[in-house]
Amino acid sequence: MLRLEKRPQPSRTLSYVTPVLAVLITMVAGGLLFALLGKDPVAAIRTIFWDPLFGEFSFYYRPQLLVKGGPLILIALGLSLGFRAGIWNIGAEGQYIMGAITGAGVALALYPLEAWWIFPAMIIAGALGGWAWAMIPALLKVRFGTNEILVSLMLVYVAEQFLASMALGLMKNPEGFGFPGSRNLQQYASAHNAEIIADTGMHWGVAAAFIAAIMAYVMMNRHILGYQIRLTGEAPRAARFSGVKPARLVLFCMGTAGALAGLAGVFEVSGPSGQISTGFNVGYGFTAIIVAFLGRLHPFGIVLAGLLMALTYIGGEAAQSTMQLPGAAIQVFQGMLLFFLLAVDMLTNYRVRFVAREAV
């Protein structure tokens, strides 16, 4: 008989091993899934995990790693603060959209003015846009005790409708021959989030993600705020006894997550994507939840997990085009990763024992 036994202390080693274990199990289960779809599982896994990095076309795929990883890392870092404290912001996708709209809005309003301060102003506007969108569930929770999971999630769909209305209405390119979508900011020098080093994928958003990771690390480990976040997550009653004000913590965590998601949005719209369009958002806000947990809610873990998730995006697209795998199969694959991670996670707190069934 198998029995689970609580460990006196959570195992440190296993907390590093379980993410790797989860990735391996996902590869096996994903391979099975691909085999059931009639594809060669080994080739599929290789197309997703190996070819983008070391294959024939890696010169094209490698920069994409940073382009896709940047926003994932930025959003996941923000989410991880709240998740540590038991505050569940599921609506980063909406905050990401709103950041892109407010940031792009500044640029589109100023077009065709050229000035050095336009790009910084967009960044600030983007962060504020995401922050404000996150404040809605935060204030409702603090004031009326609503559930932040539901409110933040529903606001994603509101943001998507708002995005569509912007792309088709107010922000539509007047010189776009009636096509939906805004002007392309890549062609507006003062607003363009260009690559810092050409052909590496390294743009300002990626730099911001790395800086945010370092700042998050310092805050979580060296600052009283980080301590209070961890304390609230582990023992809410002890946190109140210690003097943590739960409402302030909700506002801080939700606000920071929203601002970082907004930043990711503005860097994306002014860089890789270039324009506000109906299909602007591709689910970074949701994938970032997986990234946050895969990275153990630890800033540096999140950087690694973000790059890994970016790889599944890129590899997934490659597998779609070269092996005709359905796009949904890739999403299932990413979902499995979170599923298995949460499952094997139990091993850090419990150990499995084999017990001989006792004679009655």
Added chain:
Amino acid sequence: MTGPLLSIRGLTKAYPGVVANDDVSFDIQPGEVHALLGENGAGKSTLVKMIYGLVKPDQGEMVLGGSAYAPGQPQEARARGVAMVFQHFSLFDALNVAENVALGMAEPPKTNELAERIRTVSEQYGLPLDPWKLVGDLSAGERQRVEIVRCLLQDPKLLIMDEPTSVLTPQEVEILFATLRKLKDEGTSILYISHKLEEIRSLCDEATILRLGRKVGTCTPREVTAAQMAEMMVGSELHRPERTPAAPGAVRLALNDLSVASPGQFGTSLKNITLEVRAGEVLGLAGVAGNGQDELLAALSGELTCKAGMVVLDGREIGTAGPGQRRSLGLLTAPEERLGHAAAPDMSLTENALLTGAEREGLMANGFLKWSKARDFAARIIERFDVRTPGTETAARALSGGNLQKFVIGREVMQRPEVLVVNQPTWGVDAAAAATIRQALLDLAAGGTAVVVISQDLDELMEVSDNFGALNEGRLSEILPATGLTMEQIGLMMGGAHGMEVAHV
């Protein structure tokens, strides 16, 4: 039937790192009240859990009523006529008495029938109970009655009671003892677990004394003195805390007509509490569990806030201040619940030292934490209060309850409070450590701190208090000097028998 009802032979149970019971043997005769006596951690609980089928012994055997007895589960124990009343009740607040009793039965009868039986049995044994009342509305004493009646409905041959009087007022204890004597006269054996010696002397026929998992002696409680039993229990003479009474100084803490609603549905709201504590004074507050102790502590720690003038510290109105602000002004508190309230279970002792010490001990600067200073502070608590732990980086949940309690109290004492409020400071702590904690509280008072000790242990309160009061349903009794109080007076202050009566049949 001749011979013992239950015979225990060489029971041994080891857990990783400790031997909870080592070769324990004794007999319980039919109709005998047998005391199991020992300090916290002596192995009493493990032993009765083996008898009740909750824990399987590693070695040894039991004989019940002449045939072998090795219960694998509590159901088997109950089927053989063994029933147990636990120290912590397993009752659902939102269900009524009859529903709670039905939950523990394999095949409960119809509710009306069961209610009738509950009424009959409870009155027959002098423990009247209304089967339709919500458990959430009952006092601790009444809840215990529910547990006892639940056992009596099974017609037990052996009734095990684990520290039953810790939640009762002296008057309620008398009612309970009358019931137990009646059961004994009817031939039921009772295994009575306690560390309160006077109770054992007045109730029990035989006593088995455990120390560190071993049986260290037996006695007939009526024929020995309490001091002799204490010596057998502890193995040496107990160090009694010393007090050097100082002339009371200025008023440090004053509560003026403090009224706060309890945040919990079945909590107790505080009603019009007025008191003063002076520098150098120890104020003891007694009361049966659930009479507003937790709420009073929360109202003092700042977890519950009230009108500014209701709490006054050194002349400053601080009723609206939160925990952090009160702490920086010198009002420190230690709640009863160690894991999850006074300490974060999964965090290290260093991190737990930060929990209340960050500001007063200068463990941070501009919001940035000084880990080496925090570690040093944790290490000093561990050393001064003899906390048994591998080191400062051990998680709080890995410590035994008593050791964590020493850490939690030590953390506050070491911060040189102006006013210290503790709730159940020595709950679950062995006698030597309890003496250390009490001595530390008295030393603080001698240094000019005003100390409030909330406790359910009357002996403890009598030992440390200068003045004495009691909480009853959220109200505070008159406060009287502790010396010269009789048990009778104390009982009345605690609310007598909580309006509970003995049924006169």
